[in-house]
Amino acid sequence: MTTWTPNRSPVAAPHVHGRANVPQVMRTVLLALLPATATGVWLFGWPALNTVLLAIAGCVAAEAAALAIGRRPVGHTLADGSAVVTGLILALCLPPWAPWWLALLGGVFAIVVGKQVFGGLGQNVLNPAMLARVALLVSFPLEMTAWVAPQPLFSAASPGLVEGLAITFGGGPLPDAVSSATALAPLKLGGDFAAGEALLALALGTVPGSLGETSALALLAGGALLVARRIVPWQIPAALLGTLAVLAALFNQIDPAHYPGPLLHLLGGSAMMCAFFIATDPVGAPVTPLGRAIFGAGIGALIYVIRTWGGYPEGVAFAVLLMNAATPLIDRLVRPRRYGRLRTGAPLPLAPKEDGR
Amino acid sequence: MSSTLAAGLRRRPGLLLGAFALGCSAMLGAGDLATREEIRQRQADDLRHALDQTLSAVPHDNNPAEDTIAVEDAGRSVTVYRARMAAEVNGVAFNWVSEAGYGGPITLTVGIGRDGRIASVRVLSHSETPGLGDKIDVRKSDWIRGFDGRGLDTGTRWGVRKDGGEFDQFAGATITPRAVVGAVHASLKFFAAHREHLLAAPAGAAAAAAQPGSPT
Amino acid sequence: MSEVRRVVRDGLWDNNVVFAQMLGMCPTLATTGSATNGLGMGLATTVVLVCSGVLVSLFRNVIAREVRIAIYVLLMSTVVTLVDMTMNAWLHELHKVLGLFIPLIVVNCAIMGRAESFASKRAPGMAALDGLMMGVGFTLALMVLGGVREAIGQGTLFADASMLLGEHFAFLELRLDGYRGVLLMILPPGGFLALGFLVAARQRMLARARARSEGAGAAMTAGT
Structure with a gap:
């Protein structure tokens, strides 16, 4: 390891290379998503696996087609794995027993409208997976809110492989018996907020909800890996979850009957998933530490506002897209001081005052 | 030029x-x-x-749009249109605003017959989620016709199934139908409370009474 | 190319208000939830374009430079208000759908643009033709946009066309049974998406045509 020492003057090459490249980062992200994916498939059975595979297939196929139409190298770009990551993140946000066309269409929409029309990886303004999630939620509210109770793989109630294919490809709405409400439903519907044991279920993930977002612990494990490997900056998840928790605690203090406490907000819905895997997408996030903290806090606050007073039950996707749009502004606001210049861009005064040290 | x-x-x-x-x-x-x-x-x-x-199920030979009466109820003024057959008030229609649905209050047009039964209910304006809550619109679903012929005295359990009532909620949306059922129930109670006044006023007096109410 | 042909081509394709000039985005995006609405808005705008073009052209020698913009605005808002009242009286059903947007025709920059750049310099006949062609081009663009959004969004085409055009045109109304529709396309974001992809398709066509003509030109140069 070469240690970096601060320099007063620019240095000529060779520079220290960080050795990180896109395929490697994407592989690590996939690894970090594995616990949540495995838990989701375990809890919701074979149809969930179908959903994951279809969303990824939709993304990869759309990426290949878009590259081919734009006459750009297909194999090289596909191999970076970014389409697979987008597909997996999208799948984890979908209802586990989603019909086949929902996952496929979402994948295609994410890549074509969310990414390739902007010019491919790194050019997109908005998070592709969240864009697809919002498009699907707005277009197919019924399918997108058809939650099933978890029925662990190989348990009696869990659909078999063939039955699973029938659920995914058969079409038709879910029978009323299996559909159920998510942990966040009381926010809108009224009723009791999760009690002590329910919060444990939220942590483990044995509740109805999106495919890979129910288990807070599995997401936390993957998120910890990403933060430890420095692939995601810690400021975003910390600011996001912190803001959400503080707001929830504040309103819970004011009126516990109407506003649930911070634990339900942190563990329920997509907050965990968002904090570690969605908001941290480097493409749509600010580049400075302070900017990232503002970005995370903004998402946390918007999630709380939309969940509590908005028209949709879960605000994560909208919050991320709105803050994505605000990213250029944040970057402008917290632009670091250039060396030798004041923050305003003017040169430093020639004789700086003694600072007393 | x-x-x-x-x-x-x-x-x-x-x-x-x-x-x-x-x-x-x-x-x-x-x-x-x-x-x-x-x-x-x-x-x-x-x-x-x-x-x-709204009043198609109520036989009438006048123009209800020109036979209005303003009724004060719990702080709000409701303009009631009356359908007459041979000078006898056979039914009334009025707009009724619900408690908040999922996307805000829902405005209904309610028609009630002389017997206190619903002649028809239609949604005038709403901002419910497209594809979920908008099934209250008669163009999207026949659900709203389920109120026809029901009244306070028909033994109807006024509520959605989830609350022990007899009206269906929609898949994925309970709040919207709950608000509409509540509003229809409230409008029936409003009719019952003002029944005498609404049905009794003679045509001549109605024309006079219509003057202050008609510009609204 | 004669001037008449030039004007026709400009309005319909080369200089199309929506796809080339990208003007009048407010009515374009707001009223194209269906092909019928697009058609109605387009026709109303065409009437305004022709009338304002003729009026501006008639008075082009009287209108002093200093106050011309104010006078154009006066003339256009008068025409728009007259169209609004006329539709309210005799095309009432359509007015209920488009009523909100008709007053917005007055802020459609395309109308001011044609007055300033064309009608104020030409004879009334030419100005009328230009207004008509720009209007027809606008109408076609709105109809295509509305048709795409309607077809993807709810699986119909020209729904309620008979309301606008009379019962004889009921045959236009198509419906794809069993198709649920992608609601997004009917909602405002769908307008932006559909417009973006249509403009991209047009650009691709133009690029192809250019490449072909350049290729042909190069081949001819090489041959001689």
Whole structure:
């Protein structure tokens, strides 16, 4: 390891290379998503696996087609794995027993409208997976809110492989018996907020909800890996979850009957998933530490506002897209001081005052 | 227009602008004169059409749009349109605003027969989630027709199934139908509370009573 | 190319208000939830374009430069208000759908643009033709946009066309049974998406045509 020492003057090459490249980062992200994916498939059975595979297939196929139409190298770009990551993140946000066309269409929409029309990886303004999630939620509210109770793989109630294919490809709405409400439903519907044991279920993930977002612990494990490997900056998840928790605690203090406490907000819905895997997408996030903290806090606050007073039950996707749009502004606001210049861009005064040290 | 006049106007832009403003105003005035009566007629037709739909199950030979009465109830003023058959009030129609649905209050047009049973309910305006809550719209689903013929005395359990009532909620949306069922129930209670007043007023008095209420 | 042909081509394709000039985005995006609405809005705008073009052209020698914009605005708002009242009186059903947007025609930059750049310099006949062609081009663009959004969004084409055009045109109304529709396309974001992809398709066509003509030109140069 070469240690970096601060320099007063620019240095000529060779520079220290960080050795990180896109395929490697994407592989690590996939690894970090594995616990949540495995838990989701375990809890919701074979149809969930179908959903994951279809969303990824939709993304990869759309990426290949878009590259081919734009006459750009297909194999090289596909191999970076970014389409697979987008597909997996999208799948984890979908209802586990989603019909086949929902996952496929979402994948295609994410890549074509969310990414390739902007010019491919790194050019997109908005998070592709969240864009697809919002498009699907707005277009197919019924399918997108058809939650099933978890029925662990190989348990009696869990659909078999063939039955699973029938659920995914058969079409038709879910029978009323299996559909159920998510942990966040009381926010809108009224009723009791999760009690002590329910919060444990939220942590483990044995509740109805999106495919890979129910288990807070599995997401936390993957998120910890990403933060430890420095692939995601810690400021975003910390600011996001912190803001959400503080707001929830504040309103819970004011009126516990109407506003649930911070634990339900942190563990329920997509907050965990968002904090570690969605908001941290480097493409749509600010580049400075302070900017990232503002970005995370903004998402946390918007999630709380939309969940509590908005028209949709879960605000994560909208919050991320709105803050994505605000990213250029944040970057402008917290632009670091250039060396030798004041923050305003003017040169430093020639004789700086003694600072007393 | 003589060329000297044109040249004169060109040199005085203020006068020119004034001339054009005058000309345009004249055209607008003429247009208004030509269309005013037709537009008034069409708007009256709109109201009449809406009321006829609401009161289609109530036999009537008058124009309910012209037989209105304003009723004060719990701080709000409700304009009630009355359908008559041979001077006898056979049914009434009025707009009723619900408690908040998922996307805000829902405005209904409720028609109630003399017997206190629902003649028809239609949604006038709402901002419920498209594809989920908008099944209350008769163009999307027949759900709203389920109220027809029901009243406070028909043994109806007023509520959605989830609350122990007898009206279906929609897959993925309970709040919207709950708000509509509640509003219809409330409008029936409103009718029951003011029944005497609404049905008794004679046609002559109704015309007088309509005056303060009609401009709203 | 004769001037008449030039004007026709400009309005319909080369200089199309929506796809080339990208003007009048407010009515374009707001009223194209269905092909019928697009058609109605387009026709109303065409009437305004022709009338305002003729009026501006008639008075082009009287209108002083200093106050011309104010006078154009006066003339256009008068025409728009007259169209609004006329539709309210005799096309009442359509007015209920488009009523909100008709007053917005007055802020459609395309109308001011044609007045300033064309009608104020040409004879009334030419100005009328230009207004008509720009209007027809606008109408076609709105109809295509509305048709795409309607077809993807709810699986119909020209729904309620008979309301606008009379019962004889009921045959236009198509419906794809069993198709649920992608609601997004009917909602405002769908307008932006559909417009973006249509403009991209047009650009691709133009690029192809250019490449072909350049290729042909190069081949000819090489041959001689």
